[in-house]
Amino acid sequence: MKYIKYSVIKKSILTVFTICFWTPVFAYDPYECLSDVSSIDTKIPVGLATELCSGTWNKEPVNCYLGASLIDQEIPRGLAIKLCTGTVDAKKTLECYAKSGSKNLNRGLATTLCGKGQVNN
Known part of the structure; x- marks a missing residue:
């Protein structure tokens, strides 16, 4: 009986931790990203917003997009x-981009260096 009670408590605790720690991972999706970016930049073309949000499951691309214009007002x-x-x-992406100014890289090169980048075939 004691073992069964301990087992139930253990499972309950594990369930609570699983819900608490895994839910944020799945709580954000590309559609929420589109909504967030369009509220930040009301004139963004849907194609560019879609490119930014494609396959994103966290808010980091939106946070980065918002911060980029604060670091470089003319980007x-x-x-x-x-x-x-x-x-x-x-934060790391924007720190890298900001540091590129001291290395005399133009915006395009700084973006290539600090962005995730894509292989163009």
Whole structure:
């Protein structure tokens, strides 16, 4: 009887931890990303918003996109999208981009260096 009670308590605790720690992973999807980015940038073309949000399951690309214009007020929208698409850590991506200015890299090279990047065939 004591073993059964302990087993039930253990399973209950594991269930609570699983729900608490795994739910945030699945709580954000590309459609929420589209909604968030369109509320931040009301004039963003749907194609660019879709590119930014494609396959994202966390809010980091949106956070990055928002922060990119704070670091570089003249960054073209397309480069901000390229920089932030697929990022899993907005802070590191933006720190890298900001550091590129001290290395005399133009915006395009800084985006290539610091963004997740895509292989073009």
